[in-house]
Amino acid sequence: MDIQGILGALLPLLPKVIIIALVLLGVTFFFYVLYRKRGGKRKFSVTQFTAGYLLIMWFGLVMMLTTFSRGENFEGWVNFRLFSGYLSAWNQWSLSELQLIIFNMMMFMPLGFLLPLLSIRTRRFTPVLVISLIVTIGIELTQVLSKRGIFELDDILHNTLGSIAGYLIMQAILNSVNQRKLDFKSTGLALCIPIAFVLLFTGALAVYQAKELGNLSIRPAIKQNMDGVEVNIATKLPEKAEPVSLYVNHRIYNLEYGKHITALIQPSFHLQQKQGKRVDGMNRIWSFTDNNSNSYTFNYNVQDGVWQLYNASGEEVKLTKEELTTQREFYEKWMLDNDMLPADTVFSIQNEDTLRWDIQKSVGAVAKDEKDFADGMIMIIPSADDQQAPRDLFDAMNKNEYVRKVDVISPAQAYAYILQGDFYMYNHLKKGDVLTVEKYELAYNYDSKGYYQPVYRFTGKVNKEQWETLVPAMSIS
Template sequence: MRLQEIIGIIRENFTLALVGVIVVGIIFFLGYFIVYRKLLGGKKRLSKKQLLLASLFIGYFIMVIGVTFLNRSSTYPGGVNLAFFSSYREAWYSFSVREWQFLYLNILMFVPFGIFLPLWHARFRKARWTIGMAAVFTLSIETFQLLTGFGIFEVDDLFNNLLGAIIGYGIIMGILTIKDKGIKHSLLYFSPLLLVVLLSGSMFAYYYKKEFGNLIIVPNYKTNMASATITNDVQLDDQRKNVPIYKAPSYTRVSGEEFAVDFFKRQHLDTEDMEVITYPDEGIYRIQGYSIWFQFLDGSYRYTDFSNFDAESKDTNKKTLKDSVTTFDIDIPEDADFQKVDTGIYEWTADKIVNGNQLIDGSLNVQYYNDDTVKNIDNQLITYDKVKDVQIKSEQEAYDEILAGKFKYYPENNRLEALHIDQVEVSYYLDSKGYYQPVYAFQSTIDGREMMIYIPGMD
């Protein structure tokens, strides 16, 4: 999510929390001053500090409910994920900003919980009370999400929320005790925060230092193969081999915007008022009637001319279509396969075409219209540059990983009943740094469904 979207969610739920606090305040006023004080003659008074902290906590509570429930629709079938740290592994293998955001926001969301309670009442200055209340709160949220379909029950969410509460508790207790017990004692309270910062910093430093990126095809947890029947039609090679690794034409936000400007200008469009929306992984560029969705990692994109709503698709021949595509500065290799998909819709496919030190792979889909123009382009046809040769594991080693359940597949109850391997080949998969890594692609049938199993080629 972009920062603006996060701020928007906070602003929206802050308004909800403010209204909620006002409503609760009115109810409290009627109950305390009219019923308790006047009708029942109660004498107990509440301090302004307690009222303020109670109001803040109620507002915080409402915001958490808004984020975890009201901003979602009940579209999940309900499920349980008890694989500890699976969300961390998913974030690591994809190394997606969005995945890391979810993790850290889940932690951050409960930091105020750990801060408010010790301030509100002395009892909660004992860790067991604050952490216990945080456990009850987050467990209630996860259980309610499961029962209502607003989410799934995830043990990682419980851990992250509790960690956030522990960090918040440590921060406030460190501040409250620094004067009486000194800095050394307070540092113990700050240690959860310092540990998270240290581990996070080390992990990100390691990632950016290592040569190649991570592969999202690596599973978050093993598939249970205990009762699986496994058959294989392939004669597996047990020798390691050297194959090339390639690099995609990756872009930054600046170079991505330059690409969009050049693209529109080739179509004689004015880019002065171009709207730019950027996310960590992609950019959206719009001018009146046109848009480009651009992927920074490999330079693939989708282009739309919205005048297509006033036109009809039209068939044409390959040469005319190729000439039209050339005006978009798209170079199609001669060896690419060409086919008609539907009326006016055509596709070129390049299956790992090697051209010197380059590899061309992917597909190009275009749609032609009755005004003799192309108005829709989905360009996944990427030219990769060779980086160097790398040694990859043998087919047998890759197959052994499948036998051990180390592949991405999520059957019900994490159990696989029948697996048949039809074919295996060396293919390629884009990693999180834009390298096109060699992988083994096993054409398989799993529990009656045809699918491809990918195993990373490099150790």
């Protein structure tokens, strides 16, 4: 989820949180009045009441966003691997992962920002640090105990850093107000955390740009703990491997390609864009309407280059064979004119309403050949009028350009990564599990720069359940 999606989730919660905070503030004020009438001497300023109210509202928003808005889908999930979020963002080269790291810090900035306004004691660093740790650990424990989230050390780190950043900003403001001029020392301290992360992300970008190849999302952010896991091999693994071909696809991780397609379909199908682009994980999403006010969604997946234009209504239209033939001619001409349809595709009709073009190439041929090739499919469900947008246009046709031959590790060397737990698996292995590797094969996977890299696919079983993972075939650096 990107920042826009997070804000979209926050806005519906805001009215409820405001009401709850007002009720709690009213109850607090009522007891405070009683306290004062009975001779209580301690006074609270408007600033303290305001800070308290805002903290209550902030805490309610955080709890609803991180815990109560989720289903009970996580059972006992914990992640004690520090910086695993950074590894995940690096492997996927994902803006969304990066935004989540930043958001986790920004989410706790109000805590550190407001605590110094509550009392003299909370103007010191140590109490703010302790309170921040207690709050974030409490939230993480609530998530894991309620099965509504994962207990992650990364979250505790980022939440605490965010609170400290907020505290340093408030200290800079208070010191500057007291001195009636900018306090350079406290202002410099307030800038330390933002500058550190700017340098971190800038350094990562510089390293990434200096590399020829991109990052593989199949790489694990967290290694498997193989202690107590029995690993068996039921196939022979060669000790040597011949060089294979490397390719590149310029529509992978290329937002300009997505923009190019949206610019192409608008005049072709008489569509008008409704709003700006949205981000949902690896998907970039645009919304359109046609001349009849029908809504269409365009989705471009940066990770595999696949894009789809579809009508959300799902209305079915029956077409005759003659109409389908006419539609085929129209769409084939449109795709050929725009260099979207390879010449050697195989055409077929599915379900009496879907036009389909396929082209397939074996992995063996891909690894051996030294020439460009296309692979994939295009499926179109036409509308009744060939001048309107189709009901569904799904383009998974990839054009790969040959780069060069590359050396690869052997299957036996790749298997060593399995033994070390250096592979991705959604449900992590645990003590007592039995992993049996039954087969292996050479495959290909796109990296974050569009290179079609060779990988090994291992398949087998974990405790009699089907299992599969991918391991890079080129040396892991």
